[in-house]
Amino acid sequence: MQEAPRLSLRWIVRLAVLALLASQGPMHGYAIYKRLLSIFARARLISPSLVYTVLSELEQEELVEEAGFVEGAPSGGRRLLRITEKGLNHLAEHGGMAWRLFGELLVLLVQGEAEARLQIGDYGGLVNLAGEVIGLSEKLRKIGERVLPETGGSEEVR
Template structure:
């Protein structure tokens, strides 16, 4: 499983790959990518930025005054080494690519990857979720068969989890099919896993 710091680094590199940003704007955009359930604090962001500066993946290019306080805001830009690292990370297709924390970030920057990589990550994510779906369905069925069941709300929560995973599996299947259709339009033979 990818460390949270590595996941944040990938997201920072991806955002800076699109253009220079200051820390406040970076945090705001990172939180949009991460979603409401995983908000990023400045206490997590700035140590990551300092580490990336030491590794020369990013650089400080300028400072701009904050609108209200007038205090300088440092603007960060990705370096050539950071761009190379971003592309290397985006090309990875192993289990870290389809885990919960990393998948959303990778998906956000999918336009930076090739078709084969996108398909492998999408298929890996779908397989992982199908495994999860079998577990949560089994949990729900087991709960419903127990002589002394949990209360109605606990069962409903399990049912909601099953439906959420089913929905994501359908969504992934649709995306995979769309990618394969694009592949067919380009005249390349579709890959299967």
């Protein structure tokens, strides 16, 4: 088993791209960028150059490959990319650890934001933050039920 690189935004984005392609099927770069923007919206860390650099790296490492071409895009067309078998293996090997680390980071950020909003008296913002956390929790619960329908999720997830 290959050792995982140090936690970095690029490493997380690489795994997020692979996860998107594994779950959504072939996508073009701009669609991947827009989806990552929505996933990482709170952190505002995603840029087109980061996403396209990561896509290029993944393609060079044969973790993704071209899967066709979409005609009629403003630039004349867009290449569709799909995850390869090697990419699926990479995601299976490193994905769990990355998402656990990312989850821990998000918990710290949410706790810090909540404490700051409480200190400055931004109770409306605090309520909005709580609503976002509840919404994310519900999405994760539904994914867990889909993946583990017989048990409704594992004890560790509940």
